[in-house]
Amino acid sequence: MERSGRTLRETVLESPPVLALLNHSFISxxxxxxxxxxxQTDEQNLVLGQKAQMHLEKYNFPVEMIVALPNGTIVHHINANSFLDETAMKPEEEDAAFSFSAGxxxxxxxxxxxxxxxxLQRAEEFMQ
Incomplete structure (x- = not known):
């Protein structure tokens, strides 16, 4: 089965539990x-440039899903291709990096x- 960004939009981003969590805890x-x-090169806004640089340092083609704090600190990220590769595994595979038992x-x-x-857990560590 081929997976794509469109597939993610039609599944993950249409899921009521995901939408509820995003709406409650994130600015997307x-x-x-x-x-x-x-x-990054805007000399008029150095703070924004630093935040852009932090995001570019974590970016891998084609899409990087990044969760960052308002100050630009990246607390978690995953490349979309890696995400799709991991979720394409069958749940019964022993070496699967993620658990599929969340219901x-x-x-x-x-x-x-x-x-x-x-x-969210990682962000809490930064906020203490």
């Missing part, structure tokens, strides 16, 4: 690499929920 946005590169029908939804929850 996206940036193009070109925009981040431009921000969701789609493994990618379960995995994305785990990603978001881990990001």
């Amino acid at each position: 946005s996206w940036s193009l690499v070109r925009e981040l590169e431009h921000m 969701f029908e789609d493994p990618s939804t379960s995995t994305y929920m785990a990603f978001l929850k881990e990001a």
Whole structure:
């Protein structure tokens, strides 16, 4: 089965539990690499440039899912291809990096929920 960004939008990002968590605990946005590169060199806004640089340092083609604090600190990230590769594994595979027992029908939804929850836990460590 071929997985894509469209598949993620039609499964993970349409899941009521995922949407509830995103709406409650996150501000969701996206940036193009070109925009981040431009921000990084903006001498009028050095703080924004530093935040853009932090994100570019974690970026891997084609899409990087990043959770960051308002100051730009990245608390968790995963490349979309890695995410899709991990969630394409069958649940019964012994070496699967993620657990699919969270009660969701789609493994990618379960995995994305785990990603978001881990990001929240990591963020709490920075806030203490």
